[in-house]
Amino acid sequence: SVLPTIEEEFVSTGQVKVQARTFAFMGEESVLAAQAAECASDQGWLWDFHDTLFANQRGRDQGAFSSENLKRFAEALELDTAAFDSCLDSGKYASKVEDDTEGAQQLGVNSVPTTFVNGQPVSWHLEDLQTAIREALGSGQ
Structure with a gap:
C-alpha cells in the first residue's frame, strides 16, 4: 500500500510530514x-x-x-x-x-485520494510519489 511505504521510508525518518484532509x-x-x-x-x-x-x-x-x-x-x-x-x-x-472541502475545490481536487508534494499534485502511484518526494528533498524544499 502507498501510505505505509511512504510513512516507513520518509515520515518515520523525519524527512516528510503527511497531512490528511477530508474532501x-x-x-x-x-x-x-x-x-x-x-x-x-x-x-x-x-x-x-x-x-x-x-x-x-x-x-x-x-x-x-x-x-x-x-x-x-x-x-x-x-x-x-x-x-x-x-x-x-x-x-x-x-x-x-466544510473548510477542507472548500480548500480542496480551490486547489482543483475532484477525486480521492489526491496527493500533493509541496503544493504540486502528484499521482497516488507509489513510484510517482516516491520520485516527487525525493526530488523535493533533493532540491531542499
Whole structure:
C-alpha cells in the first residue's frame, strides 16, 4: 500500500510530514463520513476508518454512510464508541470538513485520494510519489 511505504521510508525518518484532509464531494453522506473520519482521528484511528469507508462505499447517498452505519464501523474497529458517537452527533467537525472541502475545490481536487508534494499534485502511484518526494528533498524544499 502507498501510505505505509511512504510513512516507513520518509515520515518515520523525519524527512516528510503527511497531512490528511477530508474532501466531501459525494453528497450529504460523504459529509457525514468525513466528519466521522475526523472523530475516528481523535482516537488515532483515521487510516483504519478511512480504509473501512473505502471498503463500504456504494455511491452517492446510497445509505452506506448513514449515521448508524458509521457508528457500526467505529464499533467494529473497537473505538471508544461513546466518545465517537458523541463527536459525530455533536457535529464537532462540521466546519472543518466544510473548510477542507472548500480548500480542496480551490486547489482543483475532484477525486480521492489526491496527493500533493509541496503544493504540486502528484499521482497516488507509489513510484510517482516516491520520485516527487525525493526530488523535493533533493532540491531542499
